[in-house]
Amino acid sequence: MSDWSKVTRPIPVPNEWTKPFWDAAKRGIVELQRCQSCGHFQHPPYATCTRCVATDLRFEPVRGIGTIYAYTIMYHTGDKRFAAAVPYASIIVELDDAPGALMAGNLLDAEYTEAKVGRRVEIVFEKLNDDVTLPQFRLASAE
Amino acid sequence: MWENRCKVAVSGVGFSKVSRTADVPLAVHALTAVKEAVADSGLAMSDIDGLATYPELPATGHAEVDGISVVSVNCMMAMLKLPDLAWHIQVGTVNIGGAVQQAVNALLAGMCNYAVVWRAMHNPRGTYQNLPSGMAAGATQFTAPYGFGGPGQGMAVAYTRWLERHNQNREKMATLAVTQRRHTQHNPHAYFYGTELSREDYLASRMVAYPFCLFDCDIPVQGAVAIVLTTADRACDLKPTPAYLAGYGQRLHFEVAGRIGSLADYMEGGRSSAKLTWERSGFGPKDVDVAQIYDGFSASVIYGLESYGFCGEGEALDFIQDGRIELDGELPLNTFGGSLGTGRIHGLWHIIEGALQASGRAGSRQVKDANVSFVGASAPIVTGTTFIFVREPY
Numbered sequence: 001m002s003d004w005s006k007v008t009r010p011i012p013v014p015n016e017w018t019k020p021f022w023d024a025a026k027r028g029i030v031e032l033q034r035c036q037s038c039g040h041f042q043h044p045p046y047a048t049c050t051r052c053v054a055t056d057l058r059f060e061p062v063r064g065i066g067t068i069y070a071y072t073i074m075y076h077t078g079d080k081r082f083a084a085a086v087p088y089a090s091i092i093v094e095l096d097d098a099p100g101a102l103m104a105g106n107l108l109d110a111e112y113t114e115a116k117v118g119r120r121v122e123i124v125f126e127k128l129n130d131d132v133t134l135p136q137f138r139l140a141s142a143e
Numbered sequence: 144m145w146e147n148r149c150k151v152a153v154s155g156v157g158f159s160k161v162s163r164t165a166d167v168p169l170a171v172h173a174l175t176a177v178k179e180a181v182a183d184s185g186l187a188m189s190d191i192d193g194l195a196t197y198p199e200l201p202a203t204g205h206a207e208v209d210g211i212s213v214v215s216v217n218c219m220m221a222m223l224k225l226p227d228l229a230w231h232i233q234v235g236t237v238n239i240g241g242a243v244q245q246a247v248n249a250l251l252a253g254m255c256n257y258a259v260v261w262r263a264m265h266n267p268r269g270t271y272q273n274l275p276s277g278m279a280a281g282a283t284q285f286t287a288p289y290g291f292g293g294p295g296q297g298m299a300v301a302y303t304r305w306l307e308r309h310n311q312n313r314e315k316m317a318t319l320a321v322t323q324r325r326h327t328q329h330n331p332h333a334y335f336y337g338t339e340l341s342r343e344d345y346l347a348s349r350m351v352a353y354p355f356c357l358f359d360c361d362i363p364v365q366g367a368v369a370i371v372l373t374t375a376d377r378a379c380d381l382k383p384t385p386a387y388l389a390g391y392g393q394r395l396h397f398e399v400a401g402r403i404g405s406l407a408d409y410m411e412g413g414r415s416s417a418k419l420t421w422e423r424s425g426f427g428p429k430d431v432d433v434a435q436i437y438d439g440f441s442a443s444v445i446y447g448l449e450s451y452g453f454c455g456e457g458e459a460l461d462f463i464q465d466g467r468i469e470l471d472g473e474l475p476l477n478t479f480g481g482s483l484g485t486g487r488i489h490g491l492w493h494i495i496e497g498a499l500q501a502s503g504r505a506g507s508r509q510v511k512d513a514n515v516s517f518v519g520a521s522a523p524i525v526t527g528t529t530f531i532f533v534r535e536p537y
Contacts, residue, residue, distance in 0.1 A: 010277055012284035044285050070406075072299035073353035074290055078270050082290040087350070090289050092300050092403065102405060104289045117307035134288055 001111055006084035011132055017045040020059040025133045028125050031059040032098050041098035064123030065140060066095035069102055071115040089115035093137055105137040114139060145390050145423035149536035151247045152378035152385035153498035154371050155184025158332040161366035161486050163266060169365065170210035173263040174222050176369040184371040185382040186257060191371075193249055193258030194219055194231040195242040200265055201487075202363070203293060204273030214263040214367070230255040237393055239491045240520035240528025244391055246372050256377060262491035263367035271363050286403060295360060295440065297403045298522075299352040302442040304406045306354060309457030313354040316441050317345040318463050319476075320358045320483060323438070326470065327480030329508035334364050334486035359441040364486030370495055375536065386498035386516070386532040389426065392419030393528045406446075413450025413523025420517075420529040421452070428452040431531075432513040433500045434474055435493035435520075438481040443522040450523050475510045490520030494530060501532035 014022040021043075024031035033045045037054035041062065048055055071091040077083040089107040094100070107115050108124060120140035127133045157179025159172035181188050198213035209218045216231045230249045234241040239262045246258040267273075272293035279287035291297065306313060324340035327333045340358065348357040378385035394416040396408060421427050428451065436447035445459040453474065454462040468476035479485065479496040497518035499505040518530040 007290075008277070009289075010274070010279035010283070010287040012288055013278050013280040014284070015281070018284060044282070070300035070304035072296050072303060073350070074296065075350040076295075076352060078272060079274055079290065079292045081274075082292075085290070087353075088290060090291055090296060090300070102403070104286050104291060104403065106289050117304055128288075 001109075002085040002088040004085050004106075004108070008081045009128060009134070010081070011128055012134070017047070021045060022132060024059065024061070025125060025135050028133070029061050030064050030095070030123055030135055031061050032101055033057050034060045041101045043098065043101035043103055062095055062097035064095070064135075066093045066121060068092070068115060068117055068119045068121055069094040070117060071107070073112050073115065087112050091115055091121070091137060093121055103135065105135060107138070108136050109138045144425045147251050148389045148424060149387040149533065150375050151250050151372055151388045152375050153388070153502070153532065154373050154378045154381045154383055154385055155180045155182070155186070156495045156499060157181070157183055157369045159367040161332060161334045161364050161488070163362075163364060165266065165365045168211055169263050169265050169367070170214050170218055170222065172365065172367040173214040173219060173261050173369070176263075176367040177219065177223070177259050177261050180259060180369040180371050183383065186371065188223060189226055191223070191225055191257050191259050192227045192229040193246060193255030194225075194228065195233065195246045195258060195260045197234050197239040197242045197262060200267070201294070202265075202267050202271045202273070205267040212265040212267065214261070219261070230258070236395070237526045237528060238521040239489055240494065240530070241393060241526070243370070243372070243491070243494055243530075244393060244528065247388060247391065250372060250374050256373060258372045259369055260372065260491065261367055261369035262489055264364065264488050266363040266365045291403065295355060296352045298440045298442055299355050300403060301406050301409055302354050305442070305445065305457075308406070311457065311460050314346060315460040315464065316359065317342045319441055319444060319468070320345045322463075322468050323477050323481045323483050326478050326508060327484030329506065330479045330484065333480045333484045334362060335480065335484050355440060355442075358483070361439050361482035361487040364488065366486065366488055368488055368491050368495055370491065370498065383504060384502040384534070386501035386534070387536045389531040389533045390420045390424030391528065391530045392416040392423065393526070395526055396524065409446040409522070409524040410450045410456070412527045413447055413519065416523070416527040416529045417451040417519070420531055424531045426515055426531060430515050431474065431517045432515050433478060433510040434476050434517040435479070435481070435497045436477060437490050437493055437519050437521050438477060438483050439487065439489070439522060441483065444476070446523045447519045451517070451519060451529065470508060470510060478505065478508050478510060490528070493518050493520050497530060497532050501534050503534065
């Protein structure tokens with residue numbers, strides 16, 4: 001299992017588009033940008049709705065359960081900050097409530113070989129410091 | 144069909160030495176390639192009146208220094224001191240294929256008569272993807288904290304999706320790597336000229352970012368390549384057999400920065416660019432005699448073959464088997480070795496090979512009776528460019 005204890009993760013820097021996402025993560029909630037005109041959820045946040053180009057967008061909570069859409073297993077140790085965790089699974093997740101809104105994460109608390117397209121995962125929160133909490137994923141408990 | 148088909152041609156090509164380290168500044172590589180391309184066409188340097196490039200360093204965290212890590216139009220003009228420069232551009236998007244297309248447009252509009260396009264690529268010292276900051280700002284805030292560093296991982300996630308969605312096996316990719324390396328042995332300019340690769344080597348090689356092993360990734364190099372483009376009537380007066388441009392296409396597919404992994408985005412970018420190219424040239428995938436498809440990472444060839452219409456979705460790894468992409472196969476592919484064979488010079492070398500094959504100038508790797516020569520000059524996602532060159536104008 002990947003040892004994340006010696007990994008120094010880059011700290012996300014929220015901006016005016018993304019701050020509500022990070023504020024919600026700090027409270028242990030996933031909030032994604034939603035178009036108030038067509039109802040489409042999107043991630044990462046953008047200036048307009050990526051489907052209908054409406055400009056009235058708000059962050060709304062979604063359930064932290066979804067499916068692995070894609071993944072890679074990292075073996076290369078070029079990035080020294082992550083070298084201690086190699087090999088590790090970086091995954092892309094499509095949440096049930098937000099089809100098409102792809103969220104990146106790591107697969108925690110599981111062997112990297114458990115990463116497969118279609119596998120069910122759920123959100124866990126990893127506190128990086130007093131200001132930033134990172135949404136992460138682990139295999140979903142039985143539904 | 145495009146009314147301007149076969150009105151512009153490639154008439155000269157040039158190459159610098161390709162090496163892992165920079166023994167001379169990149170500007171010298173670019174100058175060497177440009178001089179060679181102009182000499183190949185039989186022109187004098189003073190005839191050149193158009194310049195275009197895409198000055199970009201794909202490595203992360205390294206300073207862009209003109210003449211060292213990029214070679215701008217300004218830098219080239221300072222070296223060439225062209226007496227009659229009438230037109231120039233350096234594009235900021237669409238990759239090097241966009242610079243070639245702009246030169247085509249300028250020639251068709253009568254803005255210049257002989258244009259040179261070059262791509263110069265630097266290999267910085269130290270780690271290629273040098274991620275120095277402890278902070279992840281902008282688009283990286285949603286990817287870097289999870290260990291998504293360079294473009295390789297971004298490509299790799301789409302590839303796992305493709306493999307598992309289509310029940311495919313990455314070991315089949317060995318055929319592409321081994322065949323292209325064999326083609327490389329006919330290209331003395333390539334980095335891996337003289338170095339063979341077996342199926343066993345591929346299967347035993349170390350993983351970089353699964354499903355990519357070492358031989359799925361092009362090796363970073365220092366070097367430059369260049370082409371001379373001119374109008375068809377002028378090209379006929381020059382020594383080399385012209386490679387006529389039958390059509391081109393490009394695509395800016397909408398993408399939010401930081402969103403990665405979506406296979407649909409790769410397919411859409413390639414499909415749109417190729418559609419324009421097929422419509423403008425009047426040809427279709429079945430008419431193509433030889434193809435060059437961008438292969439910075441091996442999986443780009445899959446997305447290219449499928450989105451351009453050479454085979455159906457999920458079929459590309461089977462399509463490349465059984466000798467189909469050999470020099471005497473049904474669709475000879477990346478006949479110069481591709482980026483996997485030459486080293487990372489991006490798509491201009493694919494365009495050069497497409498032109499050389501169309502003009503019958505590809506030497507021992509020449510595909511017999513090649514007329515319709517297809518090029519996909521960048522990964523089909525976002526800013527794909529595609530071209531068709533022909534021997535016989537129509």
